[in-house]
Amino acid sequence: MGKVKKTRKNTFNYSVNRKKLKRRARKKEAPRIVCDEIRKAWDDSRSVATNLAEMGLAADPNRALLSSAHTETGTGQKQIRKPYVIQELKAAASVPSKQTMGISSDMVLYVRHMVENYGEDYKAMARDEQNYYQDTPKQIQRKVNLYRRHHPDEYQALLTSRT
Structure with missing residues (x-):
């Protein structure tokens, strides 16, 4: 007959301070320096x-x-x-940073149309047929200001061509 294999039960070791061990391990780990x-x-x-x-x-x-x-x-x-x-x-x-936030081509066309036809009359822009998303005058003004910040020369050209 074969021998009976004796297994010892896993018991908790009360003499070890797990909190202290974890704190030491965390302290040993060097932080990742991004730069x-x-x-x-x-x-x-x-x-x-x-x-x-x-x-x-x-x-x-x-x-x-x-x-x-x-x-x-x-x-x-x-x-x-x-x-x-x-x-x-x-x-x-x-080094100049690459600008991640741009303006979509659809929004550029939308703003150009609005500025060409209405100038800076945002209430009239809100009533335009091409205002598919039913933007309020304030929302349209924000879009126009964003376009003005990204393309200042083109915006001035649109305003001067209107008059």
């Missing part, structure tokens, strides 16, 4: 404040404002070991 420039220059062995100070960035904006007053008088010294981070951040900020 590429900062991530490349980050040193895991140093603290957050030290890392940011080496890059020339401020961990606490209130202290940074106070320390900038001291540096102007010459009492405080800043030691920036990684100045290339600030240069890369400035270069990334100076």
Whole structure:
């Protein structure tokens, strides 16, 4: 006959503090740094404040404002070991952003028609046949203002061609 396999029941270990273990694990996990420039220059062995100070960035904006007053008088010294981070951040900020919010071609045609025929009379625009969605004068005004912000030259040309 075969041996009877003895299985030990899983019991709860009361001597282990699960909350403390979870807190330690969370503390060990490094946060994901979204900014590429900062991530490349980050040193895991140093603290957050030290890392940011080496890059020339401020961990606490209130202290940074106070320390900038001291540096102007010459009492405080800043030691920036990684100045290339600030240069890369400035270069990334100076690149023009791609505008994600645009105006649909249908809305452009709608606004052009309204401005060509009515100028800036939004109540008359609300009564127009092409106002399929029954926009109120205020809604039409918002659409016209959006078009004016995105295409200022074309808007001026439409107004001048009407008169």
